[in-house]
Structures are given as C-alpha cells and as structure tokens.
Amino acid sequence: MQTASCKRKFPLDPPPPQEHPHKRLSLGSPRSWEEEFFANSPGIPDWIWASDVDREPLRFHETLLELVRPFNHPVPDAPAQVWLARGETGFYAVKLFKPYADDDAKAQAARLSDPKPSLQKVRHDFSPFALETRAYERIRKFCPASQQSFFRRYHGTIEIPASPLGRSSVRTSRRQGIVFDVLTIGLEGRRLHSAGVVDDSAPHAEALRTELAKLDVSPFEKKWYSSVLNDRLRMAMSAHALGVLHGDIKPDCFGLPNSPHDIALHDFSRAYTFTRERPYAMNGILRLRTFKHAVEVERRNIRSCVLEMAKSAHLFNHFRRLLGLTEEDTRTVLSSAIPRSLLATELPLIVLSVGMTDDGLFS
Numbered sequence: 001m002q003t004a005s006c007k008r009k010f011p012l013d014p015p016p017p018q019e020h021p022h023k024r025l026s027l028g029s030p031r032s033w034e035e036e037f038f039a040n041s042p043g044i045p046d047w048i049w050a051s052d053v054d055r056e057p058l059r060f061h062e063t064l065l066e067l068v069r070p071f072n073h074p075v076p077d078a079p080a081q082v083w084l085a086r087g088e089t090g091f092y093a094v095k096l097f098k099p100y101a102d103d104d105a106k107a108q109a110a111r112l113s114d115p116k117p118s119l120q121k122v123r124h125d126f127s128p129f130a131l132e133t134r135a136y137e138r139i140r141k142f143c144p145a146s147q148q149s150f151f152r153r154y155h156g157t158i159e160i161p162a163s164p165l166g167r168s169s170v171r172t173s174r175r176q177g178i179v180f181d182v183l184t185i186g187l188e189g190r191r192l193h194s195a196g197v198v199d200d201s202a203p204h205a206e207a208l209r210t211e212l213a214k215l216d217v218s219p220f221e222k223k224w225y226s227s228v229l230n231d232r233l234r235m236a237m238s239a240h241a242l243g244v245l246h247g248d249i250k251p252d253c254f255g256l257p258n259s260p261h262d263i264a265l266h267d268f269s270r271a272y273t274f275t276r277e278r279p280y281a282m283n284g285i286l287r288l289r290t291f292k293h294a295v296e297v298e299r300r301n302i303r304s305c306v307l308e309m310a311k312s313a314h315l316f317n318h319f320r321r322l323l324g325l326t327e328e329d330t331r332t333v334l335s336s337a338i339p340r341s342l343l344a345t346e347l348p349l350i351v352l353s354v355g356m357t358d359d360g361l362f363s
Contacts (some may be wrong), residue, residue, distance in 0.1 A: 012344055016099040041292045044243070056154035057133050058140060060179045062087045065158065066209045067094070072257075079128040080269060084182065090157065096177045097129035097269075117280045125280050128269035129176045135244050136178065137267035142242050150235040155179040183256055183263050201233045204303045212308050218334040221315050228262060229306045235265035236298055243274035245282070245294050249301040251309070260318045 038044050064087065070083040071093065078098075085094045103124040124130060136154040143151065158177045174215070209228050212222045240247060240330055246253070247270035254262045272282035275292075282288060289297070309315075320330040 038291050060156040060158045064088050074122045085316050092184055093182045094177045099175055100127035131271050132268045134273040135271040138242050138244055138273050150238045150265055152264050153181040162331050191339045208303055212310055220334050223345055224315050225306055225310050231262055232302045240295050246271045251305050278283055289291045
C-alpha cells in the first residue's frame with residue numbers, strides 16, 4: 001500500500017466572472033491538464049500525477065472459474081452483466097463487459113467534435129471496461145487500509161475464452177471481466193463508518209435537514225437519512241481523494257437493487273480516473289469539468305438520492321414490512337420508541353446504534 005503526505009498546491013485561479021460554471025474546459029488550453037483540472041483544488045497528493053493506472057492491470061489469480069448464474073438481466077445493449085462464479089477457493093461476482101469493438105469506437109468518434117481523436121484514444125476514454133478497471137487499479141494501489149471497506153474488494157481482471165469457461169455450460173458474448181467479492185446484505189457485508197459529519201459535507205447535511213423538515217417523517221427517520229448521507233459522502237470522498245470521479249451516482253451503486261442496506265460504493269464503469277493525459281471526455285459526457293466542480297456535482301447527486309429515499313418513505317416502508325403492522329401502527333412505533341431488540345437482527349439500524357443509543361429513541 002502506497003501512501004504519501006506530500007501535497008502540491010496550485011495557485012487559486014478562479015474563472016472569469018462571465019464564465020458559466022458548466023462551461024467546457026478547452027481541449028487546446030496552454031496550461032497542463034493537471035493545472036487546468038485541479039484549478040482551485042489545493043492540497044491534491046503528488047502521487048496522483050506520478051501513478052500510471054494504464055499499465056497492465058492485476059490479473060485474477062485463480063486458474064479455474066465457473067460461471068454459475070447471472071445476478072442481473074440488463075437490456076441486451078447494456079455494457080455489462082454481473083455473474084455469480086465459483087472459483088477454487090469460493091464464490092465471486094464477475095462483471096462481464098461487452099467487447100468495445102472498432103465499430104463502437106468509430107460510432108462514438110462520429111459523435112465527437114473535430115478534430116477527431118484516434119480510435120485508440122476513444123477506447124481509452126469511453127470503454128466501460130477500461131474506465132472501471134482504471135478506477136479499481138487506482139483504489140488498489142493507493143487507497144488507505146482504513147478506507148478499503150468503502151469499495152468492493154477487487155481481485156483483478158479476466159479474459160473469457162470463446163468456449164464456455166471451465167465446466168460451465170453458460171455461453172456469453174461478453175469476454176472481458178472484473179472479479180469482485182460478492183455483495184451481501186448480512187452482517188458480514190455491512191461496513192460501519194464513523195457517525196461524525198464528513199469534512200466539507202456540512203452544507204449538504206444542513207441542506208438535507210432543511211428538506212427533511214418539510215416532510216412528514218419521524219425524528220428516527222431523519223437521523224437515519226442523515227446517517228445514510230454521511231456514509232455515502234464518506235465513500236465518494238474517499239474515491240475523490242484518489243483522483244477518481246464516480247461519474248454515475250445513483251441509489252444502486254451503494255448496495256444491491258431495492259435493498260435498504262448500503263454496503264460499498266461500486267459500479268465505476270463511467271468513472272474518470274485522473275492521468276496526466278488530457279481526456280477527450282470524462283464521465284461519459286462530452287464536457288470536461290474541473291475537479292472541484294465535478295466533486296460538488298457528485299455530492300449534490302448523493303444528497304438528491306437520499307432525499308428521494310425520504311420522499312418515497314424508504315425506511316418507513318421497510319419497517320412496515322418488517323413489523324407486519326398497518327401504516328398507522330408503523331408510524332406510531334417510529335414516532336415513539338424503536339424496540340431495541342431489532343438492533344440485534346435488523347441491519348439498517350446497526351449504524352444508528354453508533355450515535356443514537358442515548359437519544360431516547362430506543363425502548
């Protein structure tokens with residue numbers, strides 16, 4: 001694990017007053033990409049520029065891997081599908097990607113403005129497999145041990161032969177894959193993070209509290225949604241500290257679909273991982289943003305996702321199913337005192353025990 005405390009500070013260089021905050025950065029800027037991208041972002045670690053995430057990625061170490069069944073069934077043109085696989089030492093989740101062929105690169109290049117980049121450059125900047133691998137290589141090499149649980153455990157990449165893999169009778173057109181631990185919603189899959197407010201997140205925490213005050217939710221629910229916001233910001237900010245922008249923040253990228261449990265930040269197939277080479281595009285869009293602006297966009301997206309959870313009564317509906325009560329009785333329980341016995345078995349409440357045990361909300 002590599003760590004570094006050395007910081008490089010660029011002079012603050014605010015945009016001209018007339019510049020729109022969403023204005024695309026110039027592809028022909030006289031400044032270096034790092035100076036332009038990290039403008040107004042002092043204190044970025046020096047190793048970010050020195051690291052080379054485009055070297056040969058980690059290869060999955062086991063020689064036998066059998067595809068068992070798909071975890072999801074995306075639309076046919078989706079870039080990836082996640083499979084359960086059996087290896088020599090246990091089960092894994094394998095994210096298999098569709099090949100990013102020359103035709104795909106040519107079609108993408110046709111949508112780009114002149115001068116057109118090379119097909120190699122298009123694949124580098126747009127291939128979902130390349131984008132996700134690059135992000136996990138940065139995490140693998142530089143993420144502090146104390147923050148590794150914020151992300152899925154990455155075991156490396158694989159190449160699927162044209163014939164079925166191992167003993168599996170499953171055939172798939174997807175040939176490149178990334179191997180991870182299987183996400184689980186039990187206690188073994190839950191990461192408990194600090195209950196304290198994340199640095200620089202206070203404005204978002206306050207904004208969420210203001211919006212929650214307008215909703216008919218109990219103090220218990222307000223605390224829970226604030227905890228979810230804090231955890232998600234902490235995960236994203238850990239990636240940001242590594243020079244990685246997620247690029248596609250949505251509820252499912254923190255856990256499993258339709259699950260109330262956050263587990264880890266994942267799905268980096270639209271991520272941008274900083275390198276010294278100026279990208280043609282990042283995060284799947286044709287706009288180059290400064291790092292500071294892109295980070296703020298991701299924080300706002302996280303806050304919006306949590307607010308939508310509250311508006312859809314996410315926690316309330318989960319408790320209603322859990323307790324088997326009517327809507328009125330569930331509201332009464334949430335507004336008075338939560339049975340402390342639920343903490344021993346109900347995963348979403350565990351994080352609340354960190355900061356709410358003495359708040360009088362548990363009976």
